[in-house]
Amino acid sequence: MPINPLLSIIIVSYNTRELTLNCLKSIQKDKGLSFDLNKIDKSEKIPTEIIVVDNNSTDGTVKELKTLNSNNLNTIHLITNSLNSGFAKASNQGLKVARGNYLLLLNSDTLILHSAISQSLNWLSTHPEAHLCTAQLLNQDLSIQASGGYFPNLLNTLAWSFGLDDLPLFNLLIKPFHPHPPHFYTHEKFFLKDHPQDWVSGAFMLLRRSVLDLTGGFDENYFMYGEEVEWTYRMHLALPKSQCWYLVGPQIIHLGGASAIDKSHPLLREYQGVVSFFKKHRPRWQLPILKFSLKLNAALRSLINPTYKGLCSKI
Numbered sequence: 001m002p003i004n005p006l007l008s009i010i011i012v013s014y015n016t017r018e019l020t021l022n023c024l025k026s027i028q029k030d031k032g033l034s035f036d037l038n039k040i041d042k043s044e045k046i047p048t049e050i051i052v053v054d055n056n057s058t059d060g061t062v063k064e065l066k067t068l069n070s071n072n073l074n075t076i077h078l079i080t081n082s083l084n085s086g087f088a089k090a091s092n093q094g095l096k097v098a099r100g101n102y103l104l105l106l107n108s109d110t111l112i113l114h115s116a117i118s119q120s121l122n123w124l125s126t127h128p129e130a131h132l133c134t135a136q137l138l139n140q141d142l143s144i145q146a147s148g149g150y151f152p153n154l155l156n157t158l159a160w161s162f163g164l165d166d167l168p169l170f171n172l173l174i175k176p177f178h179p180h181p182p183h184f185y186t187h188e189k190f191f192l193k194d195h196p197q198d199w200v201s202g203a204f205m206l207l208r209r210s211v212l213d214l215t216g217g218f219d220e221n222y223f224m225y226g227e228e229v230e231w232t233y234r235m236h237l238a239l240p241k242s243q244c245w246y247l248v249g250p251q252i253i254h255l256g257g258a259s260a261i262d263k264s265h266p267l268l269r270e271y272q273g274v275v276s277f278f279k280k281h282r283p284r285w286q287l288p289i290l291k292f293s294l295k296l297n298a299a300l301r302s303l304i305n306p307t308y309k310g311l312c313s314k315i
Contacts, residue, residue: 002037005049007121009104010094012087014055017064019255020108024050024068024076027106032118035075046118051077051098053090087202088218088227095217103212107203109255113138116250120206123247131235131242132207134200135250136191143183144191145254148200148246150175151233152274154286161293177274196243198236202228203254207235214238219280225266226273233281268311271298 009027013020027050028035034045054062062080069076079093091105102121116135124133137145150156156177159165165176168186179190205228215234218227232244271294278287298311 003039003047005037005047005100007033007046007048007102007104007117008051008094008098008100009048009106009117010051010053010091010098011106011108012053012055012090012094013057013061013065013108014084015057015059015061016108017057017059017061020052020061021064021068023106023108023110023112024052026110026112027117030112030115030117032115032122035072046121048117049077049099050075051079051094053079053081053094055081055084055086055090086220086223088222089220091202092217092220095212098209101209103207103209105202105205107254110203111253113251113253116252117206119250120204120247123245123249124206124208127245129243130196130245131211131239132200132205132232133245133247134204134206135252136246136248137201137203137254138251140253140255142253144181145256146178146181146191147203147254148197148228148244149177149179151198151236152177152229152277153282154289157274157278157290158293161297191246192248194245194247194249196245198244199229199232200244200246201254204252211235211239222273222276225269226276229273230277230280233277267298267301271311 011020011023027033032046033048035048035050037047037049052065054065062078065076065078069078077097079097081090095103102124104117120133120135124130134147137147139145155174156165159170159174160177164170165174165178166186171179171188180186180188181191182189215231215238217231219230222230235242235244274294275287275291278290302309302311
């Protein structure tokens with residue numbers, strides 16, 4: 001008799017055939033997970049299901065996934081969309097069919113290292129003070145990648161816009177929207193130890209089902225970028241005494257941007273995500289100040305790098 005999964009892993013794919021396949025292979029190397037739900041695993045591995053939501057890829061992703069499925073006795077629940085519905089909506093599709101008590105949102109451009117998924121789940125299951133956790137994200141060269149930070153407010157977004165958060169010791173005064181990784185010249189230690197923080201990257205978000213039931217998933221008005229900030233803020237409002245944790249023990253490689261569903265400029269997507277957050281969660285009077293600072297930021301960047309030209313008018 002089939003058993004229910006304890007963990008559901010949701011991956012959104014869009015023209016990332018090789019990346020998605022490599023991601024799935026790395027998941028299956030996690031020694032703490034069991035993907036055979038047709039029998040009870042006496043080794044006490046974590047019963048796990050994998051859900052892939054494909055956003056109308058045209059690079060043969062679906063064909064490859066179906067072949068992989070047939071070779072692995074249908075271990076992947078594949079959902080195929082007829083259009084590119086965006087990351088937030090596609091993730092919600094996967095969350096709606098997920099059966100696990102724990103849910104992992106995982107980017108297709110990630111590689112799991114050292115059984116990071118089972119390590120993270122074992123940690124979360126024994127820490128009731130946390131409702132969500134993430135692994136330490138690494139770049140391809142294994143340097144530490146920034147992952148999340150503090151919720152955006154008028155002070156830290158102005159500091160971010162004007163580059164003040166790049167100054168030594170400034171982030172001790174105002175909690176940064178985007179803390180720096182340790183290789184930045186200020187050599188901050190934010191990402192070198194376990195700690196609670198406001199939000200984490202959507203590349204790896206492990207949460208309890210009860211959190212999904214309470215908050216309802218991503219806001220589908222976000223196509224891509226900023227949706228994880230907005231959702232974790234609603235988690236914070238619904239669970240003010242609970243915490244979102246960053247862990248350094250579990251590690252994954254995140255290729256960063258390789259799985260982008262929206263091919264517009266990444267900084268523009270970041271700007272638009274912050275604007276959407278302020279529209280929904282901050283006082284109305286703050287919005288014009290925010291937009292002015294972002295436009296000025298884009299204009300200054302365009303003086304140095306021509307790839308930023310035109311962003312100002314799109315904010």
